[in-house]
Amino acid sequence: MASISGTANLPRTGEATAYRGLMAWLTVVDHKRIGQLYLMSGLLFFLVGGVEAFIMRLQLMHPNGHVVSAAVFNELFTMHGTTMIFLAVMPLSIGFINAIVPLQIGARDVAFPRLNALSFWLFLGGGLLLNSSWFLGGTPNAGWFNYTPISGAQFSPGLGVDFYDIGLQIAGIGTLISGINFLVTIVNMRAPGMTWFRLPMFTWTTFVTMILVLFAFPPLTVNLFLQTFERLFHAEYFNVAAGGSPLLWANLFWIFGHPEVYILILPAFGIISEVIPTFSRKPLFGYVSMVLATLAIGFLSFMVWVHHMFTLGYGPWVNSIFALTSMLIAVPTGVKVFNWLSTMWGGQLRFTTAMLWAVGFLFTFVLGGMSGVMLAVAPADLQLNNSYFVVAHFHYVLIGGSLFALLAGLYYWFPKITGRMLNERLGRWNFWLMFIGFNVTFFPMHFLGLEGMPRRIFTYSPGFGFTFWNEVATFGVFILASGVLLLVMNVVRSVAAGERASADPWDARGLEWSISSPAPAYNFAKIPLVRGYDPLWVEKMHGDGRMIPAPQAPGAHHGPLGMVHMPKPTIVPLLVALTLVAAGYGFIFNQLWLEVLALLLLGVALHRSMFEVDPGEYVRVRPEDEEAMSAHG
Amino acid sequence: MPMASVTERGLVGASDRPVAELGAQEPMDNSVLGLWVWLSAEALFFASLIGVYFLLHTDTNHGLTPQTAFDLPLTFVGTIILLSSSMTMALGYNQMRRGNVVGLRRWLVATAFLGLAFLAFQAKEFTGFYSRGLTLSSSPFGSSFFTLTGFHGLHVLFGVFWLLSLLAYTYKPTFMQEAKTKVQVLGLYWHFVDVVWVVIFTFVYLMGKVG
Numbered sequence A: 001m002a003s004i005s006g007t008a009n010l011p012r013t014g015e016a017t018a019y020r021g022l023m024a025w026l027t028v029v030d031h032k033r034i035g036q037l038y039l040m041s042g043l044l045f046f047l048v049g050g051v052e053a054f055i056m057r058l059q060l061m062h063p064n065g066h067v068v069s070a071a072v073f074n075e076l077f078t079m080h081g082t083t084m085i086f087l088a089v090m091p092l093s094i095g096f097i098n099a100i101v102p103l104q105i106g107a108r109d110v111a112f113p114r115l116n117a118l119s120f121w122l123f124l125g126g127g128l129l130l131n132s133s134w135f136l137g138g139t140p141n142a143g144w145f146n147y148t149p150i151s152g153a154q155f156s157p158g159l160g161v162d163f164y165d166i167g168l169q170i171a172g173i174g175t176l177i178s179g180i181n182f183l184v185t186i187v188n189m190r191a192p193g194m195t196w197f198r199l200p201m202f203t204w205t206t207f208v209t210m211i212l213v214l215f216a217f218p219p220l221t222v223n224l225f226l227q228t229f230e231r232l233f234h235a236e237y238f239n240v241a242a243g244g245s246p247l248l249w250a251n252l253f254w255i256f257g258h259p260e261v262y263i264l265i266l267p268a269f270g271i272i273s274e275v276i277p278t279f280s281r282k283p284l285f286g287y288v289s290m291v292l293a294t295l296a297i298g299f300l301s302f303m304v305w306v307h308h309m310f311t312l313g314y315g316p317w318v319n320s321i322f323a324l325t326s327m328l329i330a331v332p333t334g335v336k337v338f339n340w341l342s343t344m345w346g347g348q349l350r351f352t353t354a355m356l357w358a359v360g361f362l363f364t365f366v367l368g369g370m371s372g373v374m375l376a377v378a379p380a381d382l383q384l385n386n387s388y389f390v391v392a393h394f395h396y397v398l399i400g401g402s403l404f405a406l407l408a409g410l411y412y413w414f415p416k417i418t419g420r421m422l423n424e425r426l427g428r429w430n431f432w433l434m435f436i437g438f439n440v441t442f443f444p445m446h447f448l449g450l451e452g453m454p455r456r457i458f459t460y461s462p463g464f465g466f467t468f469w470n471e472v473a474t475f476g477v478f479i480l481a482s483g484v485l486l487l488v489m490n491v492v493r494s495v496a497a498g499e500r501a502s503a504d505p506w507d508a509r510g511l512e513w514s515i516s517s518p519a520p521a522y523n524f525a526k527i528p529l530v531r532g533y534d535p536l537w538v539e540k541m542h543g544d545g546r547m548i549p550a551p552q553a554p555g556a557h558h559g560p561l562g563m564v565h566m567p568k569p570t571i572v573p574l575l576v577a578l579t580l581v582a583a584g585y586g587f588i589f590n591q592l593w594l595e596v597l598a599l600l601l602l603g604v605a606l607h608r609s610m611f612e613v614d615p616g617e618y619v620r621v622r623p624e625d626e627e628a629m630s631a632h633g
Numbered sequence B: 001m002p003m004a005s006v007t008e009r010g011l012v013g014a015s016d017r018p019v020a021e022l023g024a025q026e027p028m029d030n031s032v033l034g035l036w037v038w039l040s041a042e043a044l045f046f047a048s049l050i051g052v053y054f055l056l057h058t059d060t061n062h063g064l065t066p067q068t069a070f071d072l073p074l075t076f077v078g079t080i081i082l083l084s085s086s087m088t089m090a091l092g093y094n095q096m097r098r099g100n101v102v103g104l105r106r107w108l109v110a111t112a113f114l115g116l117a118f119l120a121f122q123a124k125e126f127t128g129f130y131s132r133g134l135t136l137s138s139s140p141f142g143s144s145f146f147t148l149t150g151f152h153g154l155h156v157l158f159g160v161f162w163l164l165s166l167l168a169y170t171y172k173p174t175f176m177q178e179a180k181t182k183v184q185v186l187g188l189y190w191h192f193v194d195v196v197w198v199v200i201f202t203f204v205y206l207m208g209k210v211g
């Protein structure tokens, strides 16, 4: 955390004053700092998941490998998938959402700053609880989708699956709370003039993502509860012998799981829609169709879950219907791709590192989309299901799609988030190594899948003909990993000693670039008036390049002159999250006293804080933030 | 005021509206809107649980079935009690609107009491089932029944906790200034939990009895 508190020590008179140092982080309520925490934790979990993947690739490099045992291999692929999806990509997205969305809509914070902190601590607590399973006797090993009956008490008698169920439950509650928070924020906290059809695309995709969170997480919550009750209290839901249904888990999981993959990709779409216009010096092409496509994707994502279960025997009718709905998603997705291309068409392109990632995204994501459509052909999927072809598909969409876009976002917004630039030269190396390494690693997996190599096997015989492409894939991982190392180096170096960023280093278009880098605690000295789509660009073209303060509504509340009223830091969210994590351990290790104690403390904490009105505190506005806004208004 | 009508895509329009209207972009209080959003997730939560129940309730493992298990008169009384608690909650809200904190307290207590009475009936029902061999682990019917109704009961319990917590909070001198959304939000939650029960009573108990 030392590196980030470096940022905190930048001269910022516009700083909430209550706490310093570590305490400032534990009591954090500022959306920008919560965003930093999400990004840092997401990056750390990404490295953990990366190491797990690295070991698996070493094991698979040669036939009959013996780097790890079959049992450890099961734990590795389970924890790798679970970590990457729930603890890396999602938190990185939510990190950018926290850091940027309030700035994009001209707000001073989110609707519920304390709940925002609670979301973060629940995510971190759930993630750490899950990963603590490596040391506490039993790591999840039934795959990231944790199918019954293999995840049931009979075939997974250890504690591993309990860590999965309870860790994800806690992290999931955090995500759900984020969803509520950002929906209310986007509906209620937009600056005057920021109408729905002027919302930046990243804010739009956030909005739809959070609707998906809201509707997709409850089925997962229920599923995890059911499995917890089955494993801990001998309830019967999934056990065929007792009349239960293992397909119940699969259905509830994918009713959550497919929207979940769009929760992972929609914010990425939003980032690409911000980066490409900025570096093409053109407004986003087809804005309205972009919005409609996002809504359509969100809606359709609830209608396709059976495409993960074509082989479970629902028959040709069901499979055909879900094959069609799945292919239908390619249409709005295609609309987006053509809009991005048209935005670049005839633009003044600048290939900064952020733009390189965006263009790299276009290339790899389209490939991933195409293998997706191939998998959606149900008869073909009967062959491809459970093979490396599926592995190739989802890594193209998740790395080549989500992760590349997140890295585009990192290079693009890093100056706004930390006040410093990432090094562009290192950035280029970072991009090319990862881009080439990624393709060398994952493209061969299409061939391996078509040749019949099943996913999740821990080794293979030399006679199977899988050797060559496996060697190529592992070779690619070394390139990919060196790119990741450069990324880490670049981030660490720049946080500590990167070039200082100006307010608007990219000559960009959105509100977030109208204020200093990093943004002051209150974001905007005065709430800006939004006069059009791409508000800052409008002022650059038609004003003096600075935002105009919005006229105060009559009867608006006024604080002391030159001060802004901001939420007050508090440690309560952290304590609430701790009680839930403690209760989680209580259930995993069957310690009644711990469960009772933790839940009692939770009750006390809720009782003490539920109705408390945040008194807030006043933060003095820095003169330069006043000057960053147009004088008339 | 430089509200110049700029002519690029969509630039005229909302920015030309009068300022008062611009400022009036906050139609619903954050906490009320937040509660509605939360309840929509809760609705999906219970919908999933009801779905699970419908899938599994015919698997009774040669034990009690919905027809043989349910004691409708008992549950009916519980239902009436819970429904009347919605009424007392609304009466409390009215008292708050009139600025009568004492009246509000009275109805909060009544609502909490009715909530607890409902839970007592549910406890009686559950212990009856257990003594007749229908338990969380006796059959998929039992498991899915107890998860659905149990989670509903937990929501009632949380509501009672919320009512009593708010009751304690009403003794704060500044309470009446913040009372409106606080009571409104709790009321929404409480009515929601009641509506869920009506759905459960209809589809689980009544239809279960019919077969």
Ligand code: HEM
Residues within 6 Å of the ligand: A145, A261, A262, A264, A265, A307, A308, A326, A327, A329, A330, A333, A368, A369, A370, A371, A372, A373, A375, A376, A377, A381, A384, A385, A386, A390, A393, A394, A397, A398, A401, A402
């Ligand atoms: C055109 C759009 C897409 C289509 C038609 C599609 C179709 C499919 C199909 C049919 C499968 C199941 C294959 C099988 O298990 O046999 C699948 C798996 C998967 N897809 Fe996609 N997909 C699309 C886009 C995406 C996107 C955008 C993401 C995420 C960013 C994604 C993530 C995944 C994941 C993670 C799996 C594997 C789940 C697992 O079995 O572990 N897909 N996709």
Ligand SMILES: [Cu+2]
Residues within 6 Å of the ligand: A257, A258, A261, A304, A305, A307, A308
């Ligand atoms: Cu899917």
